[in-house]
Each structure stands twice: as C-alpha cells, then as structure tokens.
Amino acid sequence: MEEYLENLKSTPMRGNKGTNYNATEPTDYYLWRMIGGVENFLYFLQRYEWPEAPEIPIRKLIYQEDRPKLEPKKDDDYEFVSDYVWNQIVSKKDMIEPQYLPILLVLEATGFKLDEILKLKQDCIFDINGYHWLRSERTNSRYQNPMVPIEKDLAELLKENISKVQELFPGSLNPNKLLFLRYSGTKGVGIPFLQLSILRYLDRFSERANIRTETGDIFHFTANGFKHRYGMKLMNTGLNLGQVHKLIANVTSEMSLIYARKTQKQLITKG
Numbered sequence: 001m002e003e004y005l006e007n008l009k010s011t012p013m014r015g016n017k018g019t020n021y022n023a024t025e026p027t028d029y030y031l032w033r034m035i036g037g038v039e040n041f042l043y044f045l046q047r048y049e050w051p052e053a054p055e056i057p058i059r060k061l062i063y064q065e066d067r068p069k070l071e072p073k074k075d076d077d078y079e080f081v082s083d084y085v086w087n088q089i090v091s092k093k094d095m096i097e098p099q100y101l102p103i104l105l106v107l108e109a110t111g112f113k114l115d116e117i118l119k120l121k122q123d124c125i126f127d128i129n130g131y132h133w134l135r136s137e138r139t140n141s142r143y144q145n146p147m148v149p150i151e152k153d154l155a156e157l158l159k160e161n162i163s164k165v166q167e168l169f170p171g172s173l174n175p176n177k178l179l180f181l182r183y184s185g186t187k188g189v190g191i192p193f194l195q196l197s198i199l200r201y202l203d204r205f206s207e208r209a210n211i212r213t214e215t216g217d218i219f220h221f222t223a224n225g226f227k228h229r230y231g232m233k234l235m236n237t238g239l240n241l242g243q244v245h246k247l248i249a250n251v252t253s254e255m256s257l258i259y260a261r262k263t264q265k266q267l268i269t270k271g
Contacts, residue, residue, distance in 0.1 A: 111230030
C-alpha cells in the first residue's frame with residue numbers, strides 16, 4: 001500500500017490530450033479521489049468476503065492522514081461557460097452532429113448536469129398554460145423531479161428527437177423510454193450515451209471549430225460548466241436567492257450564494 005501511495009504521488013495525472021490536467025503534477029483533489037476509490041474497492045472486497053480481499057482490516061491499510069487535506073473551494077474555482085464562448089459555439093453549431101446538438105442545447109438551457117440529461121425520459125416535456133417545461137429524473141432530500149422552463153424552439157426540437165428515437169427504437173429496443181439514444185455512427189447504435197463520450201466528442205468539436213476562451217486557449221467542455229452558466233444567468237436576470245435555489249434544485253443554498261457573489265464581483269469589475 002505504501003508503494004502504491006508513493007507511486008500515485010509521483011506519477012503525473014492522465015487525461016485527454018489538450019485538457020488542463022493531462023500529464024501534470026497530481027493535485028490534492030486527484031490524490032484524495034484516487035485513494036478513496038481504492039479504499040472503497042478494498043472495503044467491498046472484505047465486506048463480501050471475496051478470496052482476493054486483504055486479511056488486514058482496511059482501517060489499518062489506509063489511514064486518514066494518507067489523504068491530503070482539501071482546502072475549501074474559492075468562488076473563482078467554479079468556472080462557468082461565458083457568453084464569449086457560447087456565442088462561438090452557437091455560430092459553429094452546424095458542425096455538431098444532429099444526435100449531439102439537442103443534448104448540448106439542453107445542457108445550456110436547463111442547468112441540469114450532463115449525466116441527468118442522459119437519463120431524461122420521453123415524457124419529460126410538459127406544456128403548461130402555453131409555457132414549456134422540462135422535468136428531470138433527479139431526486140434528492142429536498143427536491144423530487146425538478147422542472148425548469150425551456151423555450152418553444154427547444155421543446156419542438158426535443159419532440160422531434162423523441163419521434164426519431166421512437167421510430168428507430170420502438171418498444172423493447174428502448175425499455176427505459178430514454179429521450180436520447182445513439183442513432184448514428186459505426187458502433188453503439190441504439191445504446192444510451194455515456195457522459196465521457198459526450199465530453200470527448202464536444203472537445204473534438206471545440207478543436208475543429210477553434211472555440212477559444214478569453215485567454216486564447218481551446219475551450220474544454222466539462223460536466224458542470226454549463227450548470228454554473230445557468231446559475232449565473234438566473235442571477236443576472238434579477239431573481240432572488242430563493243428563486244435561483246429552487247430552479248437549480250440543489251440540496252443546500254451554497255451554490256446560489258456563490259453565484260450571487262460572482263455576479264456582484266462582475267458588476268463591480270465592469271464599474
């Protein structure tokens with residue numbers, strides 16, 4: 001175990017080429033997450049009495065001090081997709097394959113996390129008094145299946161996607177009635193998308209379309225960048241903390257407070 005921990009600390013992190021962490025020195029968060037993964041793995045080996053399980057109790061193999069102490073995140077650590085970047089994406093959206101484009105548009109319009117978007121069901125769209133709403137399958141201790149308003153154009157695009165998926169994969173071919181299934185490509189047709197494959201595809205699109213950040217770097221898609229963009233957009237519309245908290249449907253109000261502070265900082269910077 002000591003050799004593993006030393007190797008983990010001395011080996012550069014891995015990742016997709018061009019990302020901001022590939023081949024760089026391991027961060028405290030990376031070390032904390034990797035050690036935690038091994039700890040959970042060994043714990044379950046022992047819990048279910050697998051023959052490969054170590055005889056020594058886990059608490060004597062991995063100690064609390066083996067994990068680095070994580071510093072609380074600062075507001076600036078929560079990066080969001082700016083209008084500068086999003087306007088470039090919109091101008092090059094014709095370069096995105098039709099099966100990926102609705103996923104990206106929902107990501108930007110709802111604040112839903114990517115993994116929950118990929119779990120949306122075909123009955124997720126609601127027309128209420130002339131307004132269109134999208135319902136998530138997410139549940140937590142405070143909110144059950146939160147809903148957010150969406151534009152008519154997006155609602156119509158999603159209905160078209162539903163019709164296409166129903167036509168290509170009827171009945172038992174889509175037992176969970178998922179909104180999004182892979183319907184083109186050389187492999188994996190008819191199966192649900194994986195979050196990682198979506199992010200990799202979008203990163204390749206970013207390189208082909210030359211999507212740049214304000215600092216001139218190629219833009220890198222992340223799972224949470226659009227969620228933070230949505231929160232910032234809500235705050236900039238003048239909604240109060242309670243309203244923003246309800247729409248992003250987090251258990252605590254911590255992120256709403258972060259969005260409020262970041263918005264205030266932006267206003268001060270603009271003068």
